Amino acid sequence: MRKLSLKQLIIALMVLAMVIFMGVSVSIAQEATKISGKITAAYTDQKKVEVGDVEGHDISFSTSEGKNASIGDNLFMDGAQVINYSMGDLIKGNGRQHGYIKLTQESDGVICKWEHGVVTTFSAEGAPSITFEGTFSYIKGMGKFAGIKGEGTFKGTFISQTEYAVEWQAEYFLKGE
Secondary structure (H helix, E strand, O other), rough: OOOOOHHHHHHHHHHHHHHHHHHHHHHHHHOOEEEEEEEEEEEEEEEEEEEEOOOEEEEEEEEEEEEEOOOOOOOOOOOEEEEEEEEEEEEEEEEEEEEEEEEEEEEEEEEEEEEEEEEEOOOOOOOOOEEEEEEEEEEEHHHHHHOOEEEEEEEEOOOOOOOEEEEEEEEEEEEOO
């Protein structure tokens, strides 16, 4: 029986690790499921505090609730109840917000962490138009979505002072499949 030198053993282990890593990467990429949807929600609670350093600088915490509707072939959480918790730091309606959103449907659900930029513009008449765009990632899944991993993007706009609509798209896979 031939013995491997330490150098040959290290090279063999590195090649084996690369083969395993590449196989896992390909497997994960093949298991990703593309999904998209639209959320409409309304504020149920808003707290805003003026910082006082510059005009129009507010920090806020809000809760909103609504529904998710799937768009496309995959009916991911279609009709799910949505609860969104957001924290914002805006100057005259512009800045950053971040938070967590929970979609639940019976015993199934997901929780995502998100962040986005907010842009507020005003019409000639002074009416505000508020849009936002950002990213999210799945941090927890329940029921059939236990072990969910993935991320996505979204764009939204306010349709009234208290209601907004968001269109989103993502890819996910279930860890352990």
